[in-house]
Amino acid sequence: MRSKRTMVAIIVTVFSLITSRPLRAATKDACSLLTQAQVSAALGVTVKAGTHVVPNLTQMCGWSAGHTPGLSKRVVVTLSTQEKFTRGKTPYQGITKVPVSGISNDAYFVTAAGLGTTLNVLKGNSAFSVSVKGEHSVEKVKSLEKTLALEIVSRL
Numbered sequence: 545m546r547s548k549r550t551m552v553a554i555i556v557t558v559f560s561l562i563t564s565r566p567l568r569a570a571t572k573d574a575c576s577l578l579t580q581a582q583v584s585a586a587l588g589v590t591v592k593a594g595t596h597v598v599p600n601l602t603q604m605c606g607w608s609a610g611h612t613p614g615l616s617k618r619v620v621v622t623l624s625t626q627e628k629f630t631r632g633k634t635p636y637q638g639i640t641k642v643p644v645s646g647i648s649n650d651a652y653f654v655t656a657a658g659l660g661t662t663l664n665v666l667k668g669n670s671a672f673s674v675s676v677k678g679e680h681s682v683e684k685v686k687s688l689e690k691t692l693a694l695e696i697v698s699r700l
Contacts, residue, residue: 574605617678
């Protein structure tokens, strides 16, 4: 039952992130925050150009190295709001949240068993998340997410 509640919480969080409106006009399109070359360099494989995960919703962009979602190395960047970033810090059973320094104003990793990790970042009034998937250890994923977040922060 606990895993079902965790999955529902994650789905609600993702849905709220993709339907939120980012605060800064300059960052309406998540695909503009990283280049294909930056993502390829971070993952160590060639990825396709970023595309909107949900057509016509520019707040979420994904880069993928292959056609098999379960095995492919991929990155998803989601734009959010300061309010949702702050609300995301709320403790929830089965989900670990750890502060991260050295990126921007504020940042934290969210890790849920079986679902991986995501890095949430706040810079000024702009918030975003970076999620790396594929065959990587948790520590490697965190390192990649931090590297990509630093690239994004430099564009905001």
